[in-house]
Amino acid sequence: MSDSPADLKYTKSHEWVRTLADGNVEIGITDHAQSALGDLVFVDVPEAGKSLKAGDAFAVVESVKAASDVYTPVAGTVVEGNANLGSQPELINSEPYKGGWIMRLKPGGAPAGLLSAAEYQAHLAAEG
Amino acid sequence: MPFIPHTPKDVNDMLQAIGARSIDDLFDEIPKELRIESLAGIPDALNEMQIGRLMSVRAAQDGTPLNFIGAGAYEHHIPSAVWAITSRGEFYSAYTPYQAEASQGTLQLIYEYQTMITSLTAMDVSNASLYDGGSAVAEAALMAVRAHRRSKSQRILVPTTLNPNYRKAAAATIAGQGLKLEEVPCPRGSLSVADLEKYRGEDITALVIQQPNFFGVLEDVDALTDFAHANNILVIASVNPTSLGILKPPGEWGTKGADIACGDCQPLGVPLSSGGPYAGFLTTKMENVRQMPGRIVGRTVDLDGQQGFALTLQAREQHIRRGKATSNICTNQGLLITAATIYLSLIGPEGLARIANECHARTQELVAALTRVKGVKLAFDKPRFHEAVLLLDRPVAPVIEALAARGIIGGCDLSGDYPELGNALLVCATETRTTADIKVYADALADTLKAAVRAA
Numbered sequence: 001m002s003d004s005p006a007d008l009k010y011t012k013s014h015e016w017v018r019t020l021a022d023g024n025v026e027i028g029i030t031d032h033a034q035s036a037l038g039d040l041v042f043v044d045v046p047e048a049g050k051s052l053k054a055g056d057a058f059a060v061v062e063s064v065k066a067a068s069d070v071y072t073p074v075a076g077t078v079v080e081g082n083a084n085l086g087s088q089p090e091l092i093n094s095e096p097y098k099g100g101w102i103m104r105l106k107p108g109g110a111p112a113g114l115l116s117a118a119e120y121q122a123h124l125a126a127e128g
Numbered sequence: 129m130p131f132i133p134h135t136p137k138d139v140n141d142m143l144q145a146i147g148a149r150s151i152d153d154l155f156d157e158i159p160k161e162l163r164i165e166s167l168a169g170i171p172d173a174l175n176e177m178q179i180g181r182l183m184s185v186r187a188a189q190d191g192t193p194l195n196f197i198g199a200g201a202y203e204h205h206i207p208s209a210v211w212a213i214t215s216r217g218e219f220y221s222a223y224t225p226y227q228a229e230a231s232q233g234t235l236q237l238i239y240e241y242q243t244m245i246t247s248l249t250a251m252d253v254s255n256a257s258l259y260d261g262g263s264a265v266a267e268a269a270l271m272a273v274r275a276h277r278r279s280k281s282q283r284i285l286v287p288t289t290l291n292p293n294y295r296k297a298a299a300a301t302i303a304g305q306g307l308k309l310e311e312v313p314c315p316r317g318s319l320s321v322a323d324l325e326k327y328r329g330e331d332i333t334a335l336v337i338q339q340p341n342f343f344g345v346l347e348d349v350d351a352l353t354d355f356a357h358a359n360n361i362l363v364i365a366s367v368n369p370t371s372l373g374i375l376k377p378p379g380e381w382g383t384k385g386a387d388i389a390c391g392d393c394q395p396l397g398v399p400l401s402s403g404g405p406y407a408g409f410l411t412t413k414m415e416n417v418r419q420m421p422g423r424i425v426g427r428t429v430d431l432d433g434q435q436g437f438a439l440t441l442q443a444r445e446q447h448i449r450r451g452k453a454t455s456n457i458c459t460n461q462g463l464l465i466t467a468a469t470i471y472l473s474l475i476g477p478e479g480l481a482r483i484a485n486e487c488h489a490r491t492q493e494l495v496a497a498l499t500r501v502k503g504v505k506l507a508f509d510k511p512r513f514h515e516a517v518l519l520l521d522r523p524v525a526p527v528i529e530a531l532a533a534r535g536i537i538g539g540c541d542l543s544g545d546y547p548e549l550g551n552a553l554l555v556c557a558t559e560t561r562t563t564a565d566i567k568v569y570a571d572a573l574a575d576t577l578k579a580a581v582r583a584a
Contacts, residue, residue, distance in 0.1 A: 042418060047277055062418075067444050069452070 002032040002124070005097055009111065010120035011073045016097060017111060020104070024079055025111065028101040029061060029070055029092060032124055037063040040089040045081030046103050052076060059102050061092065075108040191535065194565055196494070198515045198556025199342070199540040200261065200291050201403065202370070202395045204483065205560055206467075207474050210397040214467045221462060228439045234462065235437035238425040241469040248372045248472075249365075249389045250379025251411035256423040256460040261366065261392030262297030264408030265290070265336060267421050267455055268364045268388045269298055269307060271412070272334035274419040274454065275387070276362050281331040287312040287319040289341035290366060292545040315548070317508030317517065318345045321355045334362040337386070339378070340371055343554065344491070344515025345508050353382030365389040369396055369409070369468075370487065371513050373480035379413075388412045397471025398464050407461035407468065417441065421455030486559035487514035490566070494557040497570040503577045507552060514558060517542065520551040521577075528553075530576040536569055 004010065009017045014033035018026040034040070044060040052058055057069035058078070081103050085091060092100035115123060139151070148154060155163070174182065195203050213219070218233060228235060242254040258264045269284045286295050286309050299309055312323055318341060335356045339347050349365075356363045365378035365386035378386035394406040412420055418441065426440035446453040475483065491514045498518055499506050507517035520527060524541040531538035542552040557566065 044418075062444070065448075067449055 002030065002035060003097075004030060004032075004117045004120050006117045008097065008117065009114035010117065010123075011071070011114060012123055013071050015070060015073060017073060017114060018097075018101075019111075023107070025074055025076070025105050025107050026101045027058075027070075027072060027074070027103055027105060028096055030120070031096045034093050034096045034100070037061060037068065038065055039063055040092050043082075043085040043089045043092065043102065045083070045085055046078045048078050048080050050078040051108075052078065052105070061089075061102075070102060072103075072105065073114055074105060074111045076105040077108070079104040079106050193532070193535050193537045194561075194568060195537045196555050196557060196561070196569055197537050197539050198344075198558075199554055200293060200392065201400050201406070202368075202514075202556065202558055203400055203560050204370070204395055204397075204558050206397050206399065206471065209474060210467050210470045213470050214463065219463065219466045229437075232437055235425050235439070237466055237469055238423075238460075238462070239427055239437050240473075241465045242425060244469060244472045245369075245409050246411055248369055248377065249367065249409075249411045250377035250385070251389050252379075252414040253417050253420065253424065254409060254411040255420050256425055257393065257462075257465045258390075258408035258410055258422060259461060260297075260394075260404065260406040260408045261291070261390070262294040262408070263301065264390035264392070264410050265294045265364070265366055266298040266301035267408075267410055268366075268390045269302060269309070269334060269336070270305065270455065271388060271410075271416065271419045271421065272362045272364060273307060275412075275416040276333050278360065279331055279333040279362075281333055282307045283330075283332050284309050284364075285312050285324070285327065285332055285335045285361070286310065287314050287323070287336070287338075287341075288546070289314045289317070289319055289343060289345070289347070290336055290338045291342045294338075294366065314341075317341075317343050318347050318510060319352060320348065321351050324352070324355055327361075328359055330359075332359065332361045334364050334387075336364045336366060337381075338366040339375065340368060340513035340515070343508060343517045344512040344556070346375070346511045346513060349376070349378075349381045351382070353384070353386060357382065357384050362387040367391045368513070369393060370480065370484050373477070373482075373484035374488070375484075375513070385413070387416065393461075393465060393468040396468035398467055405461065405464060407464035418444065419454060421453075423460055483559050484513075487557070488512075490514070490557035490559065490561050491516060491555075493563065494555060494561070494566050494569070497566050498555065498573060501570060501574045501577065504573065507549065515554055515556045517549065518553045518555060519549070520553060522551060524551050524553045527573070527576055530579070531569075531572055534572050534576075536572055538569070538573070 010030065014030045016028055016030050020026055040061055040063050042062040046058045052072050052075060054073055054075045056072055058072045059070040061068055061070055082101050238256045245254040258267055273282050284307060288311055314323060337347055337349055337352050339349050341347050353363050363386040367378055367389060369391055378389035390408060390410045392406050393409055398406055423439055424441050425437055428436055428438050430436045444454045495506060495516045498504050503521035505519050507519050524543055528538045528541055539553045539555040542549055542554055546552055
């Protein structure tokens with residue numbers, strides 16, 4: 001069973017969302033997603049200032065076997081992309097919920113339709 | 129792969145299994161009015177003997193004319209070894225094999241090709257080739273839009289000194305993708321920083337610089353590259369590989385070098401063949417490597433530490449990324465780059481420099497001889513490589529026809545693409561033209577122009 005901390009929210013497309021103390025949100029991909037992709041070799045992170053709608057692809061994560069889009073469940077403006085991923089994309093594999101965050105976003109509205117950790121685990125179980 | 133024949137019984141069994149009565153039923157989705165039984169104007173099939181005869185007759189019509197036309201495709205000497213080796217069964221396929229790593233020889237050849245092209249252009253990485261010089265400009269423009277993250281405009285500047293066929297190919301390829309190709313007029317035969325001043329401070333994604341340009345003139349690539357970079361514009365170089373034997377490679381243009389360099393491999397051992405197939409090359413700096421379309425071969429080691437070759441950076445190709453692939457061109461011109469690689473390995477850097485110098489010298493001789501003919505003058509008196517624009521005192525097309533009747537291909541009539549130049553003729557001499565050939569052309573041109581005066 002893959003790890004999914006209880007203090008985060010999740011999407012069915014395997015992103016996680018953390019609300020930060022300053023009201024911004026931090027978004028990354030889940031432990032399950034990184035494990036399915038395998039060793040990451042490149043992450044295309046978004047530029048600060050980019051405005052996103054909910055459901056937009058904001059990053060591309062590339063492993064040796066696939067390149068996949070990452071979608072934001074929350075609309076808003078990009079505060080920063082994780083610059084460390086440029087030289088250490090493997091942070092997403094080693095610590096998906098900490099150093100492997102992909103972007104910080106100033107939300108344009110309240111996140112809606114997100115899953116709790118338990119609901120995400122149930123979704124994973126249903127996906128098989 | 130074993131050959132598995134379908135007997136009529138197999139076919140019927142399969143049709144029955146899916147509930148279809150005949151093979152035609154499988155095409156029910158296509159409305160009747162969209163189906164055609166035969167193509168109008170296409171004659172019935174010929175047998176091998178008939179087609180052999182027809183092709184010999186057609187080939188003979190080409191004759192063996194004396195060729196002074198370049199305009200993007202150049203007649204060079206091709207050492208016999210190039211195609212003797214290229215046409216060996218082991219190489220004789222246009223494609224990268226589908227199980228690529230099983231064909232280490234093919235991959236090694238592509239790796240050698242990439243190495244030679246990056247060495248020639250002074251760029252970091254090359255892909256395994258594209259279709260031709262025009263599609264390479266188109267892919268370079270698309271790549272520039274992906275690579276230039278601070279530019280939102282998708283505006284690509286194309287000077288009119290860029291080969292008109294490359295401009296048309298690029299426009300056709302990127303139509304519908306939101307890119308804007310903006311032509312920059314170059315009335316003086318080359319692009320100057322002054323021509324670009326009006327774009328200062330605007331959001332421009334990339335500038336295409338052709339060296340030597342379509343008129344054979346050498347552009348001031350250092351100043352143009354520095355201007356572009358100072359204004360946050362990426363530089364796409366379109367270069368003739370033969371000229372790189374003596375000219376500064378695009379990776380060294382200006383302070384930072386071009387960002388993307390492309391061109392056509394045809395001058396490197398590929399015969400003219402009435403216009404193709406040729407091969408395009410595409411190179412870039414390491415920072416843009418993930419935006420590069422097509423295939424890239426890398427050198428690696430296997431579990432035992434032995435050298436091996438592998439397709440690398442494929443994760444963004446069509447078979448994985450589908451509609452979001454970096455390009456819908458995921459193939460390459462394997463056979464033609466085989467010829468280019470063998471050509472380059474045979475002639476070497478010194479040989480390429482000698483060929484380039486010889487092309488330049490023969491063209492200088494040609495220009496001197498032709499501009500001595502009454503009614504002919506030079507359009508742009510600027511440093512050039514192996515082509516020049518001449519201005520005639522009358523329309524070019526009838527002159528070219530008269531020369532053709534004397535077995536001479538006199539050059540490219542520019543009146544269609546450049547009506548503003550007047551009666552302009554683009555001529556070229558490579559290392560294959562001798563002093564005697566040039567005299568034959570100059571004499572024939574003088575006769576033709578005199579005869580026309582008498583006729584008038």
